Amino acid sequence: MKRLIALMIALMMLLAAVPAMAEEQILPSDDVTLTFFAGNGDVKGNEVTETIIAKFEEEYPMIDVVNVTPTSSSFSEGLKSLDAVGEFPDIMEARDVPMWVRAGKIAEVDPELIALVNNPPAFNGKHYCVPTKSDAPLGFFYNKAYFAEKGFEEPKTYQEFLDLCEAIKADGQMAPIVVGAADIWHMGFSWMTWYINYVTNTDPDFIKHLYTGETKWTDDYVVDCFTKYADIFLKGYVEEGFMSTSDSQIASFLVTGKAAMFISGSHMVANIKDADPSFEFGWFPLYNEDGALNTWGGAGLNGWMYSVDCAADEDKLIAAKLFIEFYLRDDNYAYVCSTMSMLPVTNVVVDFGEHVNEMVEVQKASETVEQGWNSKWGENEIPTAFRNFSYKIAQEWATGTKTIEQGLQEMQTEWDVETQTFNPVTGVGIVTE
């Protein structure tokens, strides 16, 4: 009997080994160094990236992943600086994918990797990046205990939101909103919310029509949108030192009772919990005057991409593919998504908790769900330089340095200059060689 059991166990072990043998991984023929560029700007994102890299190197000791991300520059700025000194990274988290494709810097991604994700977006009919997330809507995180104490409720219209800000300001205990404007990209969260509600809600092809000359930045509804936006700052609803507050500080403003709310993406759930695990916070989206919702969301041209040089080196390509597969493997990807509160692009099951679940429900209930204005491609792609130019103008509105009309006029002038060399509608500057 014992012999029979031993024989059966041995047989089972052998059978268990068969699929493993069949799926034997292709590994690099020699030790490989992959230079890596991260696109995250927030602290939690960097922490998650470092953890994944460490785990990957542990599992694949022959692959050395060297993080070459500069600490003090934006994604494009950092990547271009590396390119200028001939150190374009092998693998990177994609932003501005169309621009890098046109520059001939990134390679088409292996179809095996694309098959790992649901609904991957294509550019010019080809896949240049493996998306890492589906965007959750932007909204306001707020101090739940303070709201309960004062009897404040989540606003369901834009007027209710303004009334709420006014009430918190009048209360005087804390600033209604904190904005991390020291990081220029952080301005994008608030900008995008108002822009989606009042500009693209009026004209979904606003950018395309700017290219064709049918619309202008100085049109009435655009002026109206940004007047509403700037009023939030000019009416004193935003914490006074917002220009020296960085994105990484806003969670601490909330948990220490310096501000009642801030606007950001789902990734801030983890940051707030990190700042104070016992802090009670809620979340609400910004409704327009009619109580309708227009939100940001979906999988855009963001994710993993690898360089042309990396794709040309057999070992590096194997290593890059292994890294992306490793990242998207259920256990790792579930960790990334839950830690970063990111909506997954694979079928992995993630336990998010109440806040992210609420965001998903809000997204389902939205009248329109669209990609961020700076993540679109095709005829609605904006010139690369224009995004930060706009956010800088937004800073000037917020600090009262410029009027809305002056700022929008400058934006129109800048738009006219930039579209002399880039216009996807007429094809100027769209080179694919």
Add this chain to the structure above:
Amino acid sequence: MQSDKKRRGIWQQAVRLALSMLLIMCFLMPMFTMSAWKNVTLKNGLKGNGITMLSAAQTIDSQLASIVRKAKLEEGMTSPVSGAGEKLRVTGIATLAGLIVSAVMFLMCFAEILGVNLAGKRRRLFPILALVVVALMGLGMWNFTAFAQTIKDAAAVTDEAFAKITGKLYQGDAVPEMKISVWAYLGILGMLAMAALQLLPEKKGAMSRSLLWFVVPALTMYSCFVIFPALSSVYLGFTSYDGITEASMRFIGLDNYRNIFASARFHSATFNTICIAAVFTVFVNVIALMLAVAVDKVRWGKNIFRSAFYLPVLISGIIAGFIWRIMFNYSFGVINYVFGLLGMESVKFIDAMPNALLSIIFVLLWKNAGYYMVIYLAALQSISPDLLEAASIDGANGRQTFFHVTLPMLAGSFTINLTLALINGLKVYDEIAILTDGGPGFSTETITYMIYKVAFGEMRQGYGTAMAVILFLIILVLGGFQSTMLRKREVQV
């Protein structure tokens, strides 16, 4: 002895010959300046450099006329490619003329190296001839660009009749563009150097002009690694290059300069640059001089004071920026915390204008005063005690001694410090990048900062490079003017 001299003579001739070959390389390169039609195939077979361009220009008008006729344009319609042949003809003529003039110049110089004076007194015309060549090149390039643009614009027209015309002339999506050879720049440079050398007088006892040809190897290296990249920058300023896509490097003439001068952002950056440079230059020198005098007079702890004042100089601009950014923070900064303890209101140091600009200047003064102090201190210590003693014997008090003896003796240091401070003031970058990121908005951007942001952050290398050229000219004019004035003053003193 005789054979030694003879051998030396042979060696000298060999060196001269080698140098001449090098010069040939340099001087003949303008020929390739107009090698054009990169990435483009024209159906009329127009390819190659400026010389073939000239012959092609002879036939292009008739070709175009025939195409237009075949396209059967409606009455009153103008051909979108009209004038293209004329522009190409001007390009060809200019190129050929430039080539002939530079070849004449080269022959005269080459003859001189071999000991034959062909130029005679006419050598003084060389600079004018060199400028004529450069002007001809410019004219050729300008017309070629206009020609390429005409064809490109015509290709963009979707009208069927026009499409027939451009379809017959122009093929594919590529843009006809000017490809200027690296060697062409070097050639122009060599030609200007040749002209400059010809102006030097040949004096007995002085270094022979022919010896100056020995500078050529060094000049060639210097040109490759310094002057050529600088000239490339000038060229980039006339393109729409985004810094990463080679195909984006299209010649757009003066568009970048036009846009720069019309930009409110650039006006603000220029104002900030001049404001920071002026205030910094004045105050850093006043503070540095005061520190130097104080450190010179102090009786105890002299080394401690010197080290303390000099310490900020050793910190990099980035670190200094971070330190002060934390200290200036409106909500968490130590300065506002102390103000709070004293019952004062918090100050927006870097959050609003004009405080943001003043804060930047303050940090610059804090960081750099020690550097200029050291130069003043060295000068103070080199003043002869005899002078001070003589002033004292003559009954001068401390103030009189300082203003009438010490200060004039520091004239040389003033020249150095004011020039350095002005140049450094015009080039401030680190502190702005960290303290304000040029903000709020664009309000604390300087030209240097804007150049980096535009060229690297906004992917407009051509635009940024054009700005760099403007900054270079500003520094050149201001620096030259200041230096000249101060030297005059120095001489008077």
